[in-house]
Amino acid sequence: MTRMSRIVVEIPQVVILAGGLGSRLGEITETIPKSLIEVNGIPIITRILDWAYEQGCRRSLILTGYLGEMFENYEHKIDLTFVKESEPLGTGGALWNAKNQLENEFILLWGDDYHPTNYSSLVDSHRKNNALLTMTVTEKHETMNLRHENGKVIEYNKSSPNENFNGYEAGTSIVDKKVIETYGKNGKWSWEETVYPALSGEITAHIDNTKFWDMGTPERLEVLNQFFKDCISEDCK
Numbered sequence: 001m002t003r004m005s006r007i008v009v010e011i012p013q014v015v016i017l018a019g020g021l022g023s024r025l026g027e028i029t030e031t032i033p034k035s036l037i038e039v040n041g042i043p044i045i046t047r048i049l050d051w052a053y054e055q056g057c058r059r060s061l062i063l064t065g066y067l068g069e070m071f072e073n074y075e076h077k078i079d080l081t082f083v084k085e086s087e088p089l090g091t092g093g094a095l096w097n098a099k100n101q102l103e104n105e106f107i108l109l110w111g112d113d114y115h116p117t118n119y120s121s122l123v124d125s126h127r128k129n130n131a132l133l134t135m136t137v138t139e140k141h142e143t144m145n146l147r148h149e150n151g152k153v154i155e156y157n158k159s160s161p162n163e164n165f166n167g168y169e170a171g172t173s174i175v176d177k178k179v180i181e182t183y184g185k186n187g188k189w190s191w192e193e194t195v196y197p198a199l200s201g202e203i204t205a206h207i208d209n210t211k212f213w214d215m216g217t218p219e220r221l222e223v224l225n226q227f228f229k230d231c232i233s234e235d236c237k
Contacts, residue, residue, distance in 0.1 A: 011057045011123060016045065018111030019089075021066050031067075036071070037221070039114075040229050051116050052119070055119035058078060059078065061082075061101050063094040088188060091191035096184035106174070107122070107175075108173045115171045116210060125206045129151075131174075131202075132176045133204070144168050146168065153203040179195060179199070
């Protein structure tokens with residue numbers, strides 16, 4: 001991966017979903033939220049925010065839930081705002097719960113994914129296409145969960161992929177707040193299961209084969225730990 005030598009476009013607010021239980025990580029998350037788990041000595045959320053800062057982000061909204069009080073003293077050079085859900089709301093419900101803090105356009109990240117992608121390229125693609133939602137899509141993954149065609153995501157299914165799928169959601173998107181205002185609702189609901197089908201054929205597919213890591217299981221966490229142990233270059237954030 002390479003560092004950005006300059007900021008090409010204005011980078012919007014970064015929103016991080018950090019409220020999940022992390023149940024697949026077992027006893028690791030019994031006393032700590034998964035976004036605060038250390039990866040080679042540094043909390044994963046710090047590594048995510050460090051990359052966001054490198055890309056030009058200066059504002060971040062962090063959506064917490066389970067053990068969210070542990071974020072009370074968390075600081076970063078990015079200006080941080082926290083919204084804690086009082087009960088599990090799912091990925092969509094967490095965004096709706098924080099709708100008053102969302103900017104008109106924001107980059108959406110998962111608090112247990114590390115995806116060192118080029119934000120300027122993503123934002124530029126989103127704005128040039130006048131899109132409501134632009135999703136980074138990789139074509140280099142061991143499994144596929146979507147089909148894209150002519151620059152659009154036309155089908156998405158995380159649980160039941162089919163042989164026609166030719167891409168995988170890489171974990172970084174940029175969203176127009178109108179999407180939340182249109183499809184949002186009170187209570188618990190899934191962002192992926194609600195919004196992606198509703199916008200089928202309208203989601204811009206931003207092809208980006210940058211390597212990314214999901215630390216959602218102990219095995220994947222160890223892989224990410226090893227990456228940072230092996231990474232001796234300052235370019236490895």
